[in-house]
Amino acid sequence: xxxxxxxxxxxxxxxxxxxxxxxxxxxxxxxxxxxxxxxxxxxxxxxxxxxxxxxxxxxxxxxxxxxxxxxxxxxxxxxxxxxxxxxxxxxxxxxxxxxxxxxxxxxxxxxxxxxxxxxxxxxxxxxxxxxxxxxxxxxxxxxxxxxxxxxxxxxxxxxxxxxxxxxxxxxxxxxxxxxxxxxxxxxxxxxxxxxxxxxxxxxxxxxxxxxxxxxxxxxxxxxxxxxxxxxxxxxxxxxxxxxxxxxxxxxxxxxxxxxxxxxxxxxxxxxxxxxxxxxxxxxxxxxxxxxxxxxxxxxxxxxxxxxxxxxxxxxxxxxxxxxxxxxxxxxxxxxxxxxxxxxxxxxxxxxxxxxxxxxxxxxxxxxxxxxxxxxxxxxxxxxxxxxxxxxxxxxxxxxxxxx
Amino acid sequence: xxxxxxxxxxxxxxxxxxxxxxxxxxxxxxxxxxxxxxxxxxxxxxxxxxxxxxxxxxxxxxxxxxxxxxxxxxxxxxxxxxxxxxxxxxxxxxxxxxxxxxxxxxxxxxxxxxxxxxxxxxxxxxxxxxxxxxxxxxxxxxxxxxxxxxxxxxxxxxxxxxxxxxxxxxxxxxxxxxxxxxxxxxxxxxxxxxxxxxxxxxxxxxxxxxxxxxxxxxxxxxxxxxxxxxxxxxxxxxxxxxxxxxxxxxxxxxxxxxxxxxxxxxxxxxxxxxxxxxxxx
Numbered sequence: 001x002x003x004x005x006x007x008x009x010x011x012x013x014x015x016x017x018x019x020x021x022x023x024x025x026x027x028x029x030x031x032x033x034x035x036x037x038x039x040x041x042x043x044x045x046x047x048x049x050x051x052x053x054x055x056x057x058x059x060x061x062x063x064x065x066x067x068x069x070x071x072x073x074x075x076x077x078x079x080x081x082x083x084x085x086x087x088x089x090x091x092x093x094x095x096x097x098x099x100x101x102x103x104x105x106x107x108x109x110x111x112x113x114x115x116x117x118x119x120x121x122x123x124x125x126x127x128x129x130x131x132x133x134x135x136x137x138x139x140x141x142x143x144x145x146x147x148x149x150x151x152x153x154x155x156x157x158x159x160x161x162x163x164x165x166x167x168x169x170x171x172x173x174x175x176x177x178x179x180x181x182x183x184x185x186x187x188x189x190x191x192x193x194x195x196x197x198x199x200x201x202x203x204x205x206x207x208x209x210x211x212x213x214x215x216x217x218x219x220x221x222x223x224x225x226x227x228x229x230x231x232x233x234x235x236x237x238x239x240x241x242x243x244x245x246x247x248x249x250x251x252x253x254x255x256x257x258x259x260x261x262x263x264x265x266x267x268x269x270x271x272x273x274x275x276x277x278x279x280x281x282x283x284x285x286x287x288x289x290x291x292x293x294x295x296x297x298x299x300x301x302x303x304x305x306x307x308x309x310x311x312x313x314x315x316x317x318x319x320x321x322x323x324x325x326x327x328x329x330x331x332x333x334x335x336x337x338x339x340x341x342x343x344x345x346x347x348x349x350x351x352x353x354x355x356x357x358x359x360x361x362x363x364x365x366x367x368x369x370x371x372x373x374x375x376x377x378x379x380x381x382x383x384x385x386x387x388x389x390x391x392x393x394x395x396x397x398x399x400x401x402x403x
Numbered sequence: 404x405x406x407x408x409x410x411x412x413x414x415x416x417x418x419x420x421x422x423x424x425x426x427x428x429x430x431x432x433x434x435x436x437x438x439x440x441x442x443x444x445x446x447x448x449x450x451x452x453x454x455x456x457x458x459x460x461x462x463x464x465x466x467x468x469x470x471x472x473x474x475x476x477x478x479x480x481x482x483x484x485x486x487x488x489x490x491x492x493x494x495x496x497x498x499x500x501x502x503x504x505x506x507x508x509x510x511x512x513x514x515x516x517x518x519x520x521x522x523x524x525x526x527x528x529x530x531x532x533x534x535x536x537x538x539x540x541x542x543x544x545x546x547x548x549x550x551x552x553x554x555x556x557x558x559x560x561x562x563x564x565x566x567x568x569x570x571x572x573x574x575x576x577x578x579x580x581x582x583x584x585x586x587x588x589x590x591x592x593x594x595x596x597x598x599x600x601x602x603x604x605x606x607x608x609x610x611x612x613x614x615x616x617x618x619x620x621x622x623x624x625x626x627x628x629x630x631x632x633x634x635x636x637x638x639x640x641x642x643x644x645x646x647x648x649x650x651x652x653x654x655x656x657x658x659x660x661x662x663x664x665x666x667x668x669x670x671x672x673x674x675x676x677x678x679x680x681x682x683x684x
Contacts, residue, residue, distance in 0.1 A: 058476040155481060158431045258619060
């Protein structure tokens with residue numbers, strides 16, 4: 001291994017070791033709590049955290065995580081409608097009572113007295129001492145609730161990661177960083193691609209003639225295949241219903257209902273899958289032949305290459321979504337476009353699979369001359385470059401009779 | 404070629420490092436017991452392992468969850484007017500693409516107060532559930548399960564009379580043990596495709612009735628020999644092996660039916676299902 005290679009490997013290892021395995025969450029900052037202080041309300045349009053309703057803590061989590069992140073910045077302000085926010089440890093003394101919701105950021109809450117409202121701590125524990133009374137609910141995000149004899153009329157909730165060294169702040173899909181989102185989508189696409197590739201190679205190995213017939217049907221009767229595929233999608237469920245109903249009405253056929261149901265679903269799945277792979281085969285074949293016609297050396301053109309190239313081509317339509325799926329409007333457009341293209345191709349494939357009877361009949365595959373007719377006698381009798389047709393003379397151009 | 408391979412390894416390394424280890428988020432919710440007489444509880448559980456049982460006397464209900472927060476969200480809704488709670492785990496609709504490997508690792512434990520009368524409803528998704536009603540005051544039970552593996556136990560006698568236990572299973576494997584402890588007047592079962600065992604062992608304190616409707620699947624009834632059974636069946640292309648029964652019209656009566664102290668009336672409607680009765684000592 002040369003020096004450059006060693007450097008590359010070392011760089012890879014460094015990336016593995018040094019890359020952060022998680023995003024910052026409550027427990028990551030849990031060293032010493034800051035000095036207790038009230039947090040001023042945020043100006044109009046600033047951070048607002050409503051803790052009036054704690055029935056969906058998972059939806060509240062991104063806001064709490066944001067409040068925690070921003071709490072260390074100077075001039076931090078947050079509005080708690082119908083209550084107040086505090087940074088650092090917080091307590092309500094025995095005989096003391098307080099009204100309104102309380103949000104405690106980066107601090108523990110010790111209660112001896114009464115609180116009329118909800119109590120939420122972020123990166124802090126809640127302790128209810130004997131005599132404490134809360135006419136509301138409590139939530140400890142990234143902390144624990146210790147009930148040492150207090151009374152709570154509402155619910156006691158805790159929310160946090162199973163392992164304190166891992167990612168609570170990013171636990172909701174909405175706060176997943178874009179790069180993570182993209183990598184996850186790419187990983188999902190790669191998994192689907194490899195699965196389809198494996199099935200495609202298996203199909204080439206075991207059922208190449210059938211795959212080629214469906215593929216040729218796609219190429220030669222694209223529009224008709226699409227129409228048939230569309231019709232099949234529309235009629236699949238009614239056909240299934242009629243089939244089952246017919247079997248039930250025939251009484252004797254009732255025994256066949258489970259088998260018929262399974263067979264119908266299996267045939268449909270095989271048609272969809274074989275059709276999709278045949279479309280990939282057709283795309284790959286067309287692309288490869290065009291490149292070869294341009295004089296590009298392509299190695300050995302075979303069905304494995306066609307399927308690989310075609311699947312890669314179809315996958316390309318999803319790359320935009322994988323990369324920009326996290327962008328609100330662009331992501332939806334990319335997803336919609338990719339889904340539409342894939343659906344159209346699969347519809348064509350399904351139609352071709354049905355037209356060719358799963359690759360058993362080549363009527364629509366552009367194979368006009370049956371192989372058995374290609375005998376020497378036939379080829380001898382039939383000119384391969386067409387017959388110059390003699391023009392039938394018109395009535396008016398009949399030569400005059402010989403006198 | 405080698406440089407390409409090394410670059411690929413580098414990129415894969417970077418990708419692997421950037422992807423976080425899949426972890427589960429912890430969530431817990433509980434409510435103190437303040438002398439509530441009854442509790443209506445609705446449990447929705449989309450996927451994973453679920454344990455349900457009796458909890459501490461000072462707690463009306465409690466749930467501890469470890470769940471995949473990217474695909475699921477916890478459910479905890481309290482209705483003070485009805486003294487009703489909805490607990491469980493619901494599927495998110497904005498999940499990312501890929502195979503859900505975390506579902507199987509999800510785990511939930513739900514407990515209820517042994518002092519409040521419970522009316523329980525379960526809706527289970529692709530879950531593996533163990534539900535033990537031993538030690539609870541169960542007033543009624545409805546359990547709907549799809550493609551799941553569910554085991555329901557009555558490990559201790561129910562401390563109150565239960566009016567109805569209704570089970571509905573799709574393509575599920577459902578086992579109900581100790582129905583004799585349930586003190587349920589009536590048990591109904593509707594099954595699609597699956598394997599079901601209804602075990603009537605336990606401390607019988609009264610007569611009971613079972614109404615079972617089965618489409619395609621196998622139903623096994625495990626009944627103590629001390630219990631007299633009267634079985635009415637409507638079957639269509641179904642198999643029924645009436646061991647230990649004598650036939651009277653369309654009814655099958657167990658040989659001990661006249662002398663038994665406790666009785667079980669069974670109404671069976673099956674189309675393609677197979678029904679087996681096992682007698683246990």
